[in-house]
Amino acid sequence: MTSDDAYRLSPWRMLSGSPLRFLFSSYPWRAVAYTIISLALGWTVFMAYVVIVLLPFAPAWSILLGRIERQRVRMLRMAAIADPHPAVTGSFGARARARLAEPVTWREVVYSLALAAFAPLATLGLLIACVLTGGFAAAPLVVAAGGQMSIGPWQLETPQEAWRVVPVALPLFILTLYLFGAAAAIVASIAAGLLGPREEELAAQVADLRSSRGTLVGSFEAERRRIERDLHDGPQQHLVGAVMHLGEIAQDSDDPATRAHIETAQARVERALAELRDTVRGVNPRVLDDHGVEAACAELGGPVLVRVIRGPGWIPGRRLPGETERALFYTASEAVTNAAKHGGASTVTIEFAEAAGVVSMTVTDDGCGGAVPAAGRGLAGLVERAATIGASLTVVSPVGGPTVLRWSGSVRG
Template sequence: MIDHVTSSPARRAQPTASLAAPLREPLRFLTTSAPWRGLAYFTVSMLVGWVVFFLYAVIVLLPFAPAWSYGLAKLERLRVTWLDAPAIGDPHPPVTGNLSTRAGARIGERATWREVAYSLLLAVLTPIVFFGAAIGWILGLGLVFGPLLADDINVMGTRVEGFISQTVWAIVGLAICAVGLYVTYAVSVAQAATARLLLGPTEEELQRRVNALETSRGVLVDSFEGERRRIERNLHDGPQQDLASLSLQLGELQQSLSAESSEDVRAQVAEAQARLERAMAGLRDTVRGVHPQVLDDAGVEAACTELGGAIRVDVHAGEGWKPGRRLPAEIEQAMYYTASEAVTNAIKHGGARQVWITFAAGVLGVSMTVMDDGAGGADPARGTGLAGLIERAEAIGATLTVLSPPGGPTTLYWARAVS
């Protein structure tokens, strides 16, 4: 169940803190891949920044700033992975319609204008950062490779000549390059943090998305329940009634056979009657598993007492539970479906001979415990319908815990807050 969304500052601080971790160990910094990932990220940022700078410089293109900022944001959300950070989530909800409809929807979203702010910030800072970085890197690389390219070099009025002088200045150049890598990575981390702040979803946007997902899941559950009811009605009013009529006809035929009738004919009619009764029993079990009428009439506790058949099912009223208590329909349906699936799994997969269902209630809500004496070892990750039961519980704000050690018993604990 989703109770809350982590606050935006805390959610964004964690990836940023992990990105900045290499900066806390300067001596170890150069032995990792961080400097080269930072340099690649920084280089592409400068190229992209200059493109955006010239786009803003061309006045006639300003009305299209949201469009290119939207495309830039898509690139930037993925590019932070170069720094070994998780990709930034897309804050835009899905929209449908033609191009003008989608564009109008995007223009009205705050996320679009945060993307414009990011692209504008990148365009403004790129020239400043670029020229600062260019001076540092030219100085450092010049001191390292300059003596190899020219014989007469002056550094701040000092002539560089001789092997010792060249070596000293090369070491200074290497030190400047090392500092340059450190600063370049720090700038890349700062840009990635800014991208996460401006291009990622806000807490409000995340909450709206969570609410929309919960609403859609609720609609799916309601649709599923409606379809189950329709199937139950069709089975009850159609095949079940036809089979009941056929059973009566076979009974009348069996009664009408005279004593002189062939023993073989009487045996065949009796076998057909028995097979028909087994088919009707199986159909009744199927109908009852889909959506029993007793669930609507008497509640989940009464409905669960009818789950027995192939194995014994004992239903108990636990602490705080009043026998015959009624709950909202969606809760009763979810509890019954969980109990029904648990009994089916106990028979098919656990080889159980008995199932205990206990209902309880307290200040925090209601709960249901389903335990069997089967072989255990049930794992939601391996199927057996348990993963679907967990998702179904979460869809209505409930929780389902599965405990099934090898050798048994298997216990399902279903709980939900009820006002």
């Protein structure tokens, strides 16, 4: 671990740690740069408050200052401060009213006031420290140029006398670096305390995010049902009619060769009908809406044997909220497809259980394992889908198998 890595989270840890680690890290110079910018911003805000006519616009410039300060703490190797402001839409007046009603806006005003009050005091203290350090370090140059220096009751009139005080500049220089570090830590701490989100604001943002994601999932499900209905009532019915019509033509035909061609065409249409039924079942299986997730999972399979087991607490024919049933079914369907397509499995076991209002589903296959929920892939999408309804999905798939998916979530009803 480098000296910079050791203090990524808190500038106060750097100041209270080893002096050697402090002096030989990049933190002092980051602190100097951060403090100089802080003083510049503080004096700017100070002048803005002095000009009475600008006071009504304090929330506006405080919001802008807050945006700058949340990112600027990264100069001290701190994580950027999260922005508690929710997104707002509408006219300029509506957005302005919404911002003025937010508590964080007034915390930003308090921060701007604190920075404006801090700037003059810090400027005075740091300026004295810098002048003293520079004065002792430059004493020989001042005396050599024909000038005189007074340090309390002592007068420095010769170069020899001036050189005797130069070593004092080193501890003053170190003290000045610590002062800059302390000033930077004070400003960053105030920023973290006032500009970051409160627990209730984080909870509100999470609730809004979950609601928006739930709305999006709901719209997707509505579209799935529409597609399933259109496929069932349109192409599927036409293909059934075509199969029956081809069968009638084959029976009426007296030419064996013609009958063979018709039966071949009939078989192809039947295969197309079977594939369409599989597609419809995957889009939005009717059995899922009519009989629930247990019955829908029992119809999964194809090239693999699917066994559905009722675990502890699971009631036969148990119906769950629609979004929960769909999440469980599509998780099981994706697991079965992956087991057959990528895992070389011959058997998949799906076990449902329930305890204390928490429904769980465990899908286990006897394939070769090695499944990884990479970003943008099916398993990763299932993990995200579970999260949208407050559930969790874990995947354990060592090389050699077995692959085990565990879905768990609270349900009501």
